[in-house]
Amino acid sequence: MNALSRCLCSYWSSSIGKKLVVALTGLALVLFLAGHLTGNLLVFVGQKAFNDYAELLHHALHGAGVWIARIGLLSCVTLHIVATIQLTRENKAARTPYAFDATIQAPKSSRIMIWSGLTILAFVIYHLLHFTVRAGNTYDTYVDAAHLANTGLTRHDAWKMVIDGFSVWYVVAFYVIAMTLLCSHLSHGVASMFQTLGLRSKKSRPMIAAISKGYALLIWLGFISIPLAILVFGFGK
Amino acid sequence: MSKQLNLTLKVWRQDSKESAGRIETYPANNIPEEASFLEMLDIVNEGLIVQGKEPIHFDHDCREGICGSCSLTINGIPHGKDRGVTTCQLHMRKFTNGDTIWIEPFRAKAFPIVRDLIVDRSAFDRIIASGGYIDVRTGSAVDANSLPIPKADADSAFDAAACIGCGACVASCKNASAMLFVSAKVSHLGHLPQGQPEREKRVLAMVRQMDAEGFGNCTNQYECEAACPKEISADHIARMNRDFAKAAAKEALV
Numbered sequence: 162m163n164a165l166s167r168c169l170c171s172y173w174s175s176s177i178g179k180k181l182v183v184a185l186t187g188l189a190l191v192l193f194l195a196g197h198l199t200g201n202l203l204v205f206v207g208q209k210a211f212n213d214y215a216e217l218l219h220h221a222l223h224g225a226g227v228w229i230a231r232i233g234l235l236s237c238v239t240l241h242i243v244a245t246i247q248l249t250r251e252n253k254a255a256r257t258p259y260a261f262d263a264t265i266q267a268p269k270s271s272r273i274m275i276w277s278g279l280t281i282l283a284f285v286i287y288h289l290l291h292f293t294v295r296a297g298n299t300y301d302t303y304v305d306a307a308h309l310a311n312t313g314l315t316r317h318d319a320w321k322m323v324i325d326g327f328s329v330w331y332v333v334a335f336y337v338i339a340m341t342l343l344c345s346h347l348s349h350g351v352a353s354m355f356q357t358l359g360l361r362s363k364k365s366r367p368m369i370a371a372i373s374k375g376y377a378l379l380i381w382l383g384f385i386s387i388p389l390a391i392l393v394f395g396f397g398k
Numbered sequence: 399m400s401k402q403l404n405l406t407l408k409v410w411r412q413d414s415k416e417s418a419g420r421i422e423t424y425p426a427n428n429i430p431e432e433a434s435f436l437e438m439l440d441i442v443n444e445g446l447i448v449q450g451k452e453p454i455h456f457d458h459d460c461r462e463g464i465c466g467s468c469s470l471t472i473n474g475i476p477h478g479k480d481r482g483v484t485t486c487q488l489h490m491r492k493f494t495n496g497d498t499i500w501i502e503p504f505r506a507k508a509f510p511i512v513r514d515l516i517v518d519r520s521a522f523d524r525i526i527a528s529g530g531y532i533d534v535r536t537g538s539a540v541d542a543n544s545l546p547i548p549k550a551d552a553d554s555a556f557d558a559a560a561c562i563g564c565g566a567c568v569a570s571c572k573n574a575s576a577m578l579f580v581s582a583k584v585s586h587l588g589h590l591p592q593g594q595p596e597r598e599k600r601v602l603a604m605v606r607q608m609d610a611e612g613f614g615n616c617t618n619q620y621e622c623e624a625a626c627p628k629e630i631s632a633d634h635i636a637r638m639n640r641d642f643a644k645a646a647a648k649e650a651l652v
Binding site: 164165167168171172175176177178179180181248251252254255256257258259260261262263264265266267268271272274349352353355356357358359360361362363366 | 507
C-alpha cells in the first residue's frame with residue numbers, strides 16, 4: 162500500500178476521518194447548488210439567455226465538460242451517502258434508548274438529516290429523469306424556434322421545457338417539498354461542515370450559524386421561485 | 399418546618415449486567431426541599447431497607463460536584479435539566495410537589511450497566527490511558543512560570559481541564575458519542591507547551607481508542623455541551639477535528 166492510500170484508509174476507517182469525507186463532499190455539493198441556482202435564475206432573463214447557457218454547458222470542452230461535472234458530482238453524492246449511512250448505522254448501534262427521551266437543544270433539522278437526505282436523493286433521481294433523461298415526456302422534441310430563425314441552427318429549447326415542466330401542479334408540489342427538506346438539510350449541514358473541518362471557534366460560532374441558516378434560506382427561496390412563478394403567476398406563458 | 403415534597407419515582411432496576419432491566423415505580427414521600435437529589439434517593443433507600451427490599455443502587459462519591467462519580471439521567475437529561483450542575487448538586491427545590499421523576503442510568507452501548515443505575519465507565523479510563531499524558535523528566539520541580547503560556551491558551555486549557563469524566567456528554571448525545579470528553583482531554587494538554595511533544599500521537603491514539611470502544615459519531619448537535627456539568631464547549635471538538643486531520647495526514651505521508 163502506498164502512502165496516499167494508507168492516508169485515505171486511515172481517514173475512512175476513523176469516525177472523524179469519515180466525517181471529513183462527508184464535510185468535503187458536502188462542500189462540493191453546496192457550491193454546486195449555488196452554481197446551479199445562478200444558472201437556473203437565467204430563466205427569468207429570458208428564453209435566449211437561458212438557452213445560450215444550456216448550450217454553453219453542453220458544449221464546454223467540446224462536450225466533455227458536462228460529463229466531467231456529472232462524474233464529479235456523482236462521486237461526491239455516492240461518497241456522501243455511503244459515509245453517512247455507515248455513520249448513522251454506527252450511531253444507532255451505539256445508543257441504547259431511554260424510556261423517557263428528552264432533547265435539550267438539538268434542532269429538528271439536525272435530527273432528521275438522514276431522512277431529509279434520502280428524500281433529496283429520491284428527488285434528485287426524479288429530477289434527472291424529468292429534465293436530463295427526459296423520460297416519459299416529449300421535451301426532447303422542443304426546438305428553439307427563435308434561434309433557428311436567426312441562425313439557421315437547431316438547438317434544444319430548454320427554456321420551454323422548464324415552463325412546461327413546472328406547469329403541472331403535483332410536479333411543483335414535489336419540487337417545493339424537496340426544496341424545503343433541502344433547506345432543512347443545509348441549515349444543519351453547512352454549519353456542521355465548518356465544525357467537522359475544524360473551522361468553528363468561539364469567535365466564528367455566531368457567524369457560522371448565520372451563514373448556515375442564511376444560505377439554506379437563499380437556496381430555498383431561489384429554487385422555489387422558478388416553479389412558483391410559472392405555476393402561480395403564469396410566468397413564460 | 400421546611401417545605402416537603404411527595405413525588406413518584408420511575409426508576410430503572412436491573413439486577414446484573416446480563417439480566418433484563420425494567421422501570422419500577424416508587425413513592426418518595428416527605429422529601430425536604432433542601433435535600434439534594436442523591437439525599438432524596440438515600441431517604442427512599444432507607445424506606446426500602448426497612449421494608450426488607452433491595453435498595454436502589456447508584457454511583458456517588460464526593461457529593462460536591464467534583465469527582466464525576468454520580469450519574470443518573472433525570473427526566474431524559476443527564477444530571478437533570480439545570481445547566482452546569484452534577485446530580486449531587488441538584489436540589490429537590492427544583493421539583494414541584496406531585497411530580498413524577500424518571501431516573502435512568504447514563505445509557506450507551508459503551509457504558510454497560512453494572513446494576514440498576516450504575517454503569518461501567520471504564521471505556522473513559524482506557525481512552526485516557528491511550529494518550530492522556532505528557533512526558534516529563536523526573537527530579538526537582540521546574541520553576542513556576544518558567545514556560546511562558548499565552549493567557550488565552552492557559553484559559554482554554556483550564557476550561558477543558560474542568561472535565562470530570564462523568565460521561566454526561568455520552569449519555570446526552572443522540573449517538574452516544576464521546577467526542578466532547580475526548581476533545582476536552584486532547585485540548586487540555588494540546589494547548590500547553592508541555593503537551594506539544596505528544597500532540598499528534600495523542601489525538602490519533604485517543605480518537606482510535608474512542609472508536610474501538612463503540613461510541614457513536616458526532617453529528618454536531620451539541621447536546622453534550624448543554625448537558626456537561628462543567629459547561630465545556632463543543633469548540634474543543636472542532637479543534638480536535640482539525641488536530642486529527644493534520645495528524646492522520648502527517649502520519650501517513652510524512
